[in-house]
Amino acid sequence: MALLGGCAVGPNYHRPPIDAPEVTRGQVGPAEAESLADLPWWEVFDDPVLQGLVIEAIHSNHDLASAAARVEEARQLVSVARSDLFPQIGYQGEASRQRSFLVGSPNTTFNAFLGTFNLAWEIDIWGRIRRATESARAAYFGAEDFRRGVLLSLVSTVADAYFNLLELDRELVIAKLTTRTFQDTLDLFTRRYEGGVGTLLEVSRGEAALAQAAATIPELDRLIVIRENELSILLGHNPGDIPRGADLDAQTSPPTIPAGLPSQLLERRPDVRQAEEAVVAANADVGVATANFFPRLGLTSLYGGQSSEIENIVKGTGNVWAIAGSLAGPIFQGGRLLASYRATNAAFDQAVQQYEQTTLNAFAEVSNALVTQEKLKGVRSEKERQVRALQKSVDLSLDRYNNGIATYYEVLEAQQQLFPAQLDLARTIRDQLAVIVLLYRALGGGWNLEVPQWVPPPVAPDAEPASGANEPGAPPAPAAAP
Numbered sequence: 001m002a003l004l005g006g007c008a009v010g011p012n013y014h015r016p017p018i019d020a021p022e023v024t025r026g027q028v029g030p031a032e033a034e035s036l037a038d039l040p041w042w043e044v045f046d047d048p049v050l051q052g053l054v055i056e057a058i059h060s061n062h063d064l065a066s067a068a069a070r071v072e073e074a075r076q077l078v079s080v081a082r083s084d085l086f087p088q089i090g091y092q093g094e095a096s097r098q099r100s101f102l103v104g105s106p107n108t109t110f111n112a113f114l115g116t117f118n119l120a121w122e123i124d125i126w127g128r129i130r131r132a133t134e135s136a137r138a139a140y141f142g143a144e145d146f147r148r149g150v151l152l153s154l155v156s157t158v159a160d161a162y163f164n165l166l167e168l169d170r171e172l173v174i175a176k177l178t179t180r181t182f183q184d185t186l187d188l189f190t191r192r193y194e195g196g197v198g199t200l201l202e203v204s205r206g207e208a209a210l211a212q213a214a215a216t217i218p219e220l221d222r223l224i225v226i227r228e229n230e231l232s233i234l235l236g237h238n239p240g241d242i243p244r245g246a247d248l249d250a251q252t253s254p255p256t257i258p259a260g261l262p263s264q265l266l267e268r269r270p271d272v273r274q275a276e277e278a279v280v281a282a283n284a285d286v287g288v289a290t291a292n293f294f295p296r297l298g299l300t301s302l303y304g305g306q307s308s309e310i311e312n313i314v315k316g317t318g319n320v321w322a323i324a325g326s327l328a329g330p331i332f333q334g335g336r337l338l339a340s341y342r343a344t345n346a347a348f349d350q351a352v353q354q355y356e357q358t359t360l361n362a363f364a365e366v367s368n369a370l371v372t373q374e375k376l377k378g379v380r381s382e383k384e385r386q387v388r389a390l391q392k393s394v395d396l397s398l399d400r401y402n403n404g405i406a407t408y409y410e411v412l413e414a415q416q417q418l419f420p421a422q423l424d425l426a427r428t429i430r431d432q433l434a435v436i437v438l439l440y441r442a443l444g445g446g447w448n449l450e451v452p453q454w455v456p457p458p459v460a461p462d463a464e465p466a467s468g469a470n471e472p473g474a475p476p477a478p479a480a481a482p
Contacts, residue, residue: 008124008126008127008128008130008131008287008291009126009127009128009131009287009290009291009294010127010131010283010284010286010287010288010289010290010291011283011286011287012283013279013280013283013284015276015279016279016352016355016356018266018356018359020262020263020265020266020359020363021262021363022262023262024259024262024363024366024367024370025367025370025371026367026368026369026370026371026374027259027370028370028374032258032260032261033260033261033264034258034260035258035259035260035261035264035268035443036254036257036258036259036260036439036440036443036445037260037264037268037440037443037444037445037446037447038260038447038448039254039445040446040449040453040454040456041054041155041159041440041445041446041454042054042456043254044253044254044436044440044445045159045437046252047162047245047246047251048245049243049244049245049246050158050159050162050245051456052243053158053162053231053235053242053243054154054155054158054159055455055456056235056236057154057155057158057234057235057236058151058154058155058454058455059236059455060235060236060237061154061234061235061236062236063150063154064147064150064151064154067143067146067147067150068147070143070146070147071140071143071144071146071147073143074136074139074140074142074143074144075140075143077136077139077140078133078136078137078139078140080136081129081132081133081135081136082129082133082136084122084124084129084132085124085129085130085133086121087119087120087121087299088119088120088121089117089118089119090117090118091115091116091117091118092114092115092116092118092302092304093114093115094112094113094114094115095111095112095113095114095310096111096112096113097109097110097111097112098110098112110308111308111309111310112306112308113305113306113307113308113309113310114304114305114306115304115305115306116302116303116304116305116306116320117302117303117304118300118301118302119299119300119301119302120298120299120300121298121299121300122296122297122298123297123298123299125294125297126290126291126294127287127291128287128288128291128292128294128296131284131285131287131288131291132284132288134280134281134284134287135280135281135282135284135285135288136281138277138278138280138281138284139277139281141273141277141280142273142274142277142278142281145270145271145273145274145277146270146274147451148270148446148447148451149270149271149274151446151451151454152270152441152444152445152446153441154234155445155446155454156437156438156440156441156445157234158231158234158235159437160434160437160438161227161230161231161234162231162242163248163251163430163433163434163437164227164430164434165224165227165228165231165242165244166244166247166248166251166430167248167426167427167429167430168220168223168224168227169224169244169247169248170247170248170249170426170429171216171220171423171426172217172220172221172224174419174422174423174426175213175216175217175220175419176217178213178415178418178419178422179210179213179214179217181394181415182206182209182210182213182214182415183210185206185209185210185411185412185415186203186206186207186209186210189202189203189206189408190203190206198408202408205408205412206408206412209412209415209416213419227242228240228241228242248426248429248430248433249429251429251433253432253433253436254436257373257436257439259366259370259439259443260443262363262366264444265359265362265363265366265443265444266359267447268443268444268447269362269442269443269444269447270444270447271358271362272355272358272359272362272444275351275354275355275358275359276355278351278354278355279348279351279352279355281351282344282347282348282350282351282352283348285344285347285348286341286344286345286348288344289337289340289341289343289344289345290341292330292337292340292341293330293337293341294329295327295328295329296326296327296328296329297325297326297327298325298326298327298328299323299324299325299326300322300323300324300325300326301321301322301323301324302320302321302322303319303320303321304319304320304321305318305319305320306318306320362442365438365442366439366442366443368438368442369435369438369439369442370439372431372435372438373432373435373436373439376428376431376432376435377432379428380425380428380429380432383421383424383425383428384425386421386425387418387421387422387425390414390417390418390421391418393414393417393418394411394414394415394418396414397410397411397413397414398411
């Protein structure tokens with residue numbers, strides 16, 4: 001018992017030192033402990049329809065179900081590794097009939113029956129089994145972090161695809177309105193040509209502009225179907241229509257977006273935590289390889305009965321028993337143990353490098369999201385000003401054309417500049433929503449939620465329904481986690 005209480009051989013785990021910056025690059029103002037990652041996802045994405053889609057994905061997504069099965073597999077493997085700490089008890093039964101030949105005596109035919117209980121126990125003096133259990137436990141924790149990463153990725157991917165779908169809807173509306181505008185312009189040019197005050201060149205250029213705008217409508221229809229199919233797969237069902245909630249312009253984001261302290265990423269991001277658990281497992285594997293150099297001490301015993309008559313096995317005359325201790329250790333194995341030890345050390349170094357690289361990527365992703373979020377504010381402001389100016393230019397050019405002051409070139413040029421500017425503005429709004437998704441994911445959003453808590457509590461029956469919750473095609477109210 002004193003030996004079992006001793007320390008296991010091999011290095012004890014210490015987290016590799018990480019040079020975490022005091023403030024994330026791109027963060028506005030001083031670093032604070034509060035973070036966007038502290039919020040549950042349904043407080044970040046408050047569109048009821050989007051929330052319903054995310055809940056459906058959490059319940060039905062196949063990748064998430066696979067990750068849950070992976071966690072269960074890893075949990076059971078911990079028990080497998082830990083079981084070697086305990087005595088292994090089994091049984092053995094044997095029945096045979098044989099004939100022997102001895103020189104100088106007649107051949108003898110006889111029966112033999114054996115029934116025993118066996119016990120074998122390896123005393124874990126050097127901690128080989130404990131280190132193996134430590135490695136399996138770290139793999140289990142890593143699988144749990146992997147599942148949390150899949151959860152966060154699933155929520156983020158559904159939200160990002162949903163915002164992309166709303167942006168495509170917005171582009172389709174713009175394309176249809178622009179097509180209608182070009183149709184009105186073409187009709188105007190045609191009437192002027194038929195009245196003898198216009199030219200065929202005006203009609204031809206107007207018709208070409210109309211065709212160019214109209215060609216974007218079927219292309220957008222195609223992209224919308226593709227995006228809906230992608231969302232359907234995330235939801236775990238066959239391709240089909242996806243309900244919409246608020247329009248792109250009506251989507252909101254949290255009023256403040258604190259990033260928190262950079263050092264918090266080491267505890268909050270699932271991929272960073274998973275990478276650290278890989279280091280823990282590799283460190284424990286070094287201990288296992290170290291313990292293999294030492295002898296193994298074991299106890300074995302058996303108790304049962306043996307007789308030529310089956311009924312005598314349970315009688316005292318047929319009882320057999322044995323107890324033995326064993327000590328076995330390596331002397332020469334052709335360098336296998338040394339090579340195995342060196343390989344586990346190399347695997348540990350590899351895990352450390354991957355952990356450090358994962359943390360660097362995490363810091364960079366947060367910085368990129370913060371910078372993008374800040375700069376997109378100015379981009380959107382300028383895009384909105386551009387659209388307003390071009391819309392005014394279209395109105396003025398039409399008035400000037402109708403009054404005979406401007407040529408058709410002014411009208412077409414103004415309209416052709418407005419169309420892409422409106423599309424760019426819609427994409428910028430989408431990018432602003434997408435960067436919130438990116439930042440929430442990069443910060444390890446929902447880190448303080450247990451896995452069953454990733455589905456919000458059900459809405460009270462007497463609660464007033466949220467806007468858009470009862471629209472046609474909207475999903476049912478969120479249900480509690482099973």
